[in-house]
Each structure stands twice: as structure tokens, then as C-alpha cells.
Amino acid sequence: MGRVSDARERLLKAANELTWKQGYNAVTVDAICEAAGVKKGSFYHYFESKADLTKEALEAWWQANSRPIIESSFAAGVPPLERLQRYFDAMYRRQVEIKREGGTLLGCAFFRLAIEGEGVEPEVREAAQRALSRKRKYFVQAIDEAKQAGLIRVDDVEAATQAVYSLFEGAMARARIQDSPEPLKGIYEQVSRLLDVAPEARDPARRTA
Amino acid sequence: MGRVSDARERLLKAANELTWKQGYNAVTVDAICEAAGVKKGSFYHYFESKADLTKEALEAWWQANSRPIIESSFAAGVPPLERLQRYFDAMYRRQVEIKREGGTLLGCAFFRLAIEGEGVEPEVREAAQRALSRKRKYFVQAIDEAKQAGLIRVDDVEAATQAVYSLFEGAMARARIQDSPEPLKGIYEQVSRLLDVAPEARDPARRTA
DNA sequence: CTTGAATTTGACTAACTAGTCAACTATATT
């Protein structure tokens, strides 16, 4: 019973866009409401607080955007190293598109928020960290499988995985800082050195044997 | 003539500490004044605005803290690869100490600020970016020298340097996010794989020949 | 068509925000 509305979804979307661009503390509830075309009274009908909205917006963003992209790159049938390559490629293209559409390259929304540290409600930070940790698991699994399949020769797999993930997130963050996709170029080549990819497994997209 | 005061220095110091921990927008002028033991009227005697203070605080921090540390690691007499090793080591120890002293691991103050993007005055962001770019130059030079000295075998030096720097900043940022120095462990080993360090030049600190 | 729950609205508060200012105080220099 009662009327129906997509105001909640519009608020989640607006919150994400603004927070991704400007940061948690720079974004006001009023600005989110205006961007969503929703009055403040309605805002508090749907969400308890700004922190509550942001937390839910992050989770919704993960489910609706990040997860589909990452899962299509890290699909089960794809060979482990090619998963990484696909993902780096997808992220490069995505960031270029974000910049083309919105004028600014934004990097990773979760990393952006998680790094804010104190000065952001713990519940929000935790939501961002949760998403990052889910993302990292895809890296860990792919690299583990690559090791088991003998595609990489690295000894300390855990340390190498840490490095691969740091390199990727670092490049994404630097791309944002420089407002340019440049740091994201050719990541897979660098990663293949970190993992000591066996020569016969190099450049999996082009391999024939 | 007139009286003397260290209020300006106290303000710079307080601004840096608070902004590093909480971020630019989460920190208020009132909070900075209170931490510095300075009344608001005095604040505006020394600085035009919050952005002005932050900008100057970043520059002062670079000159008084970051630069000395980086220059002692990247000293001219030190072999290029050992410079990197020294720097990673110094940063690891420093972050551990910051966490011990302040309860939270803070990572890189400039990276933290530069990543905020819109929602921070351009002058402030530019000051942070300037510091990051100065830092990066030490990496570039060391790696160039290593290449010229035949210590590394990597072909695309520029791409490798980008990766080394992304890996380092990514690890620092992740250390902050996780509030743990874990991602900073053993970075040099990973870097030496990125650079394809010649076996005879590995682990420069321990080399005898 | 009635009902009643879901949704919308705009005016409201109380706290906080950056920044201003004129009067006041201390002191280095002469």
C-alpha cells in the first residue's frame, strides 16, 4: 500500500557520485538532496544520517557496479593470469571513460574513502574497507591458482600478491591525483615481472601454444 | 620591533598533525587554534585563510621533515639501488614509530591530501602534488643511475619507475587504510623484481664484492 | 471509492562554520 518512489535509489546514486568526486566531508546533505531532486525531509525518511546513506551507497555501488566488472574479468573459466590482465584492462578503459564523461578521473571509490581515516564515521570507513578486502580476494585467488598451475615462479606468493595489489591500487590512486590514466598503462607487464611469470605463459591473451 | 612569538610555527604544526590524521575538510580552524593554543584572531593575523595555512603547512612539513629523511636515504655517495632500499627501510620504521606515538598509522601526508580531489582548494592540492612530484624525482634519478651502471636489466626504465613509485605509494596508502605497517614489509625485494636487478647487485646492503 | 500506509514538503532549530575587527598588550629598538 501507499505510493511508490525511486527517491531512495536517486539518493544513493547522487551520494556516490558526489562523494567519489569530492570526498565525504566536502559533500553536504543539501548537495546530495539537490543532485537527487529530493527534499531534505524525504532524505531523512529514507536514511538515518549522512553516514548511514554513505554506508549504504558504498554497498549498493559495489553490488551494482564494482562486483559485475570484477566478476566478469575474474570469471571462473578464464586462466588465472589472464584474469588479472583483463581486469587491469577493464579498469584502464573504465577510468578513461569516467574522465571523458565527468571531466575528472576518479580512481577507486572505496580506496578514496577508506584513506580518509579519522574524520569519517567508523561505519563508513568499514564499509569502504570491506569492499576493498572483497576486491583483494580476487587477486589472491587468481595468483594462488597461477602458482598451483606453475604459471609463475615466485617463491613468496603472499608477499608478491601484496605487491601486485599495492601496485594496482597505487596506480589507480596516482591516476586520480594526476587526473590522467597514464599510471595505469601497462600494469600487467609490471605485474608479470613481480610474479616472475614463466616465459611460455607471458601475454596470455596472445599465447597460441 | 614589537613582540616575538612562535604562534605561527605552532599553527603550522597543529594544522599538519590534524590534517594528516583527519583530512582537510574534517579539520576546523577552531580545532587547529585550540591544538596550537592560539586564539582565532591571532590565526588570521598570520594566515589569510585555512587553505593558506594548509598550503604553507605542507611546504613547511616537506622542508623540515620529508626532505631531510629522503635526502639522507638518497645521499649522493650511496649506490643507487641501496638508496631505494634505505628509503623503504626508513619509511617502514617511521610509520611504525608514528603509529606507536600517535596511535594511528598515517602514511604519506601529501598523498593523503592530494587524493582528496575536488572539495579541496586547488592551491592546497597543488602544494601536495608538488611535494609528491619532488619525491618522485629521487626515484627517477636513482633508477636511471642504476640502469646506467648496469645494475638493472629492465628495458622500459620509465614504465618500471612508474611501477616502483606506484607500488611504494600504494603500499603506504594501504598501510594507512589497514592501520598496519604490513604492506610496507619487504618492498625492496618486490622492487628488485620490477627492476630486474642483476643477481650480483642484489641485496646491496649485504654485498661484499 | 474509500482507506491507510508510504511518501513528500517546507519551514524550523541548534550547533557549527570561516572569517572580521577594534581595542588591548607586550616588547625590541631608539
Add this chain to the structure above:
DNA sequence: AATATAGTTGACTAGTTAGTCAAATTCAAG
């Protein structure tokens, strides 16, 4: 000791902030 100058103070403004609320509106379901 005089005095100009640098530094200090606290009360002030005007705008913004997150969050509240009671009344009005809409519409799905009976």
C-alpha cells in the same frame, strides 16, 4: 623611558550545517 610595531584577544557576523517535524499529498489495495 618613550614609542612604534608586532602580537593578542574575545566578541561579533553571516552563512552553512545536519537533522526534526507536523501537516499535506499520493496512490495501491480492498
